[in-house]
Amino acid sequence: MSGTEALARLAEDRVDHRFKGLPPDADGLTVAELTAQRRNLFTDGFTTPVLALSAERLEHNLALMETYAARHGLAFAPHGKTTMAPQLFRRQIERGAWGITLAVPHQVRVARAYGVQRVFLANELVDRAALRWVAGELARDEDFRFVCYVDSVRAVELMDAALRGTARPLDVVVELAAGEGARTGVRTEAECAAVADAVAATGTLRLVGVAGYEGEVPGANPERVHAWLRRLVALAVDFDKAGRFAAEGLDEIVVSAGGSAWFDAVADVFAEIPELSRPVLKLLRSGAYVSHDDGHYRKVTPFNRIPEEGALEPAFRLWAQIVSRPSPGQAFANAGKRDAAHDLDLPFAQVIRRDGVERPATGVEVTSLSDQHAWLATAPEADLEVGDWLGLGLSHPCTSFDKWQLIPVAEADGTVVEYIRTIF
Numbered sequence: 001m002s003g004t005e006a007l008a009r010l011a012e013d014r015v016d017h018r019f020k021g022l023p024p025d026a027d028g029l030t031v032a033e034l035t036a037q038r039r040n041l042f043t044d045g046f047t048t049p050v051l052a053l054s055a056e057r058l059e060h061n062l063a064l065m066e067t068y069a070a071r072h073g074l075a076f077a078p079h080g081k082t083t084m085a086p087q088l089f090r091r092q093i094e095r096g097a098w099g100i101t102l103a104v105p106h107q108v109r110v111a112r113a114y115g116v117q118r119v120f121l122a123n124e125l126v127d128r129a130a131l132r133w134v135a136g137e138l139a140r141d142e143d144f145r146f147v148c149y150v151d152s153v154r155a156v157e158l159m160d161a162a163l164r165g166t167a168r169p170l171d172v173v174v175e176l177a178a179g180e181g182a183r184t185g186v187r188t189e190a191e192c193a194a195v196a197d198a199v200a201a202t203g204t205l206r207l208v209g210v211a212g213y214e215g216e217v218p219g220a221n222p223e224r225v226h227a228w229l230r231r232l233v234a235l236a237v238d239f240d241k242a243g244r245f246a247a248e249g250l251d252e253i254v255v256s257a258g259g260s261a262w263f264d265a266v267a268d269v270f271a272e273i274p275e276l277s278r279p280v281l282k283l284l285r286s287g288a289y290v291s292h293d294d295g296h297y298r299k300v301t302p303f304n305r306i307p308e309e310g311a312l313e314p315a316f317r318l319w320a321q322i323v324s325r326p327s328p329g330q331a332f333a334n335a336g337k338r339d340a341a342h343d344l345d346l347p348f349a350q351v352i353r354r355d356g357v358e359r360p361a362t363g364v365e366v367t368s369l370s371d372q373h374a375w376l377a378t379a380p381e382a383d384l385e386v387g388d389w390l391g392l393g394l395s396h397p398c399t400s401f402d403k404w405q406l407i408p409v410a411e412a413d414g415t416v417v418e419y420i421r422t423i424f
Contacts, residue, residue: 003115007086010421011035019406020339021050031406031419041319041414042353048321048389049335051400053291053409055417057315064310065289066095071309072267077101077120077256079287083401084424086114088290099145101285105130110423112137112144120256121148122213122285124175124184126155128162135166147208147254149175151186156198156205163204169247172199173209173254174239176232178216185212192235196244206247209254209281210236214262222305225262229269232257240276256283264302288397291315295345295395316400318347318392320374325386331364333374333390339403342369345395349376353389361390 001009011032015022023045026034039045041052069076075098080089089100089111099118102108105127108119125131125148137144150156150172163170174192177185186192192210199207212232214225236255239245245253253276258266263286270282288297292312303311320335340347346369349361363382368375374392378384394400401407402424409418 003090003113006114007090010087013421015406020404021047021408022406023047031421035417035419038415038417041408041410041416042356042389043414046319046408046416048319049333049339051316051318051339051404051407052416053407053420054313054315054317055409055411057292057313058290058409061289061292061312061315062091062095064312065286066097068263068267068309069284070096072271074258074267074270074282074284076284076286077118078290079103079122079259079285080111081107082287082398083290083420083422084110085401085420085422086110087418087420089114089116092290098281098283101287105133108134108146117141117143118145119147120283120285121146122211122256124149124151124155126158126162128158131159131162131170132166134170135163135168138170139167145171147171147173149173149184149211150195150199150205151175151177151184153195153198156195156202160202160204166204169204169206171206171208171254173211173256174199174207174235176210176212176235178212178214178228179218181218182216183213185216189231189235189238193239193242196239200244206250207239207244208247208250208252209245209256210239211254211256211283213259214257214265215259220262222265225265226269229257229265230272233269233273236280237274237276240278245276245278250278252279252281253277254281254283256281256285258284258286260286260288260297261300262302264306291397291400293341293395293397293400294348294350294393297395297397314393316394316397317350318394318400319353320390320392322376322384322386322388322390323373325384328380329378331376331378331384333376333392334372335374335392336369336372338371340369340374340392341394341396341399341403343396343399347374347392347394349390350393351391352384353391354385354387358391359383364390366392
């Protein structure tokens with residue numbers, strides 16, 4: 001089945017009890033049939049809690065990062081772990097993305113099932129079964145491009161053992177650690193060279209570049225992040241001078257970095273990459289931009305430092321209903337940890353809807369979450385009643401998408417124009 005056919009099949013799925021928040025009277029309809037009804041999120045049977053994406057803001061964010069990457073001469077492989085939504089993968093690729101970044105083998109299988117032809121695995125891969133599967137995909141499809149991290153000689157040995165006898169070499173980049181005590185990655189340039197030598201000694205792997213994640217720089221600030229990125233570029237330059245990118249058939253050198261907090265620094269430093277023996281693929285991997293958020297990423301987005309280049313817009317809103325108002329200072333809504341991201345910040349009370357009228361949630365604060373309840377502190381000025389709908393902003397897209405399998409995409413007036421399927 002082609003990726004296009006697989007995407008079309010998503011619309012053939014039947015709406016039923018598996019999908020939270022959808023209208024009970026839609027049971028048995030296909031997703032395509034429900035979409036065609038253009039129901040209103042607020043008046044046409046959706047039940048709370050229900051997570052929705054803003055159609056306008058989603059489109060704005062997709063367009064903004066497409067133009068940002070092009071303006072700065074960056075190839076873009078947005079991190080797909082954020083959404084695990086094949087429909088959004090397709091829209092990102094249609095918006096000029098080089099491919100999709102992923103983190104674990106299952107995510108790669110999802111991407112391949114829906115036609116993604118270029119995958120950057122921003123992680124080490126030493127699982128024999130997964131490596132053999134990737135090798136099979138490379139053998140089956142000559143147009144499939146796959147690149148992954150490697151950060152130790154031991155990993156090279158394990159990968160080589162798993163891949164012997166396969167048709168195509170597997171492309172790897174040496175991961176440079178962001179510093180002592182950071183996450184994965186090689187700690188010193190000398191160790192990077194040893195890993196590169198180990199790769200060159202195999203017939204199963206091909207060194208194509210260097211990469212890392214600047215978000216792990218200890219005590220990250222502009223100076224430290226820029227300094228680490230210059231180390232990464234210098235490593236690529238040194239490898240090139242030493243002839244480490246001389247493998248047969250290699251037509252470009254990959255230099256990759258870029259989360260969602262420092263992509264402006266990546267753009268700055270990657271603009272300084274000198275001419276190398278082959279063209280350089282300057283690969284940015286930021287992923288949270290698609291939905292952005294009202295908490296962590298609102299605070300750390302680089303567009304706060306470079307407002308002249310635009311601004312991302314938070315596209316998520318979780319709608320809950322007030323189910324209890326036991327005292328003047330307290331209320332409870334019917335959305336909790338199972339529905340809302342809460343690993344970085346609690347949800348933010350933003351708006352109240354009553355009788356079709358929406359107003360700011362003045363004097364309402366989320367103070368805690370139970371599994372299925374939001375605890376709300378209500379100030380004297382809070383006008384909040386049982387039955388009201390409460391619109392909540394969220395912090396951290398990655399742990400918002402994974403709680404919802406089918407997410408309505410609503411226009412500003414509430415008209416639902418699409419349903420995004422996630423596969424975690």
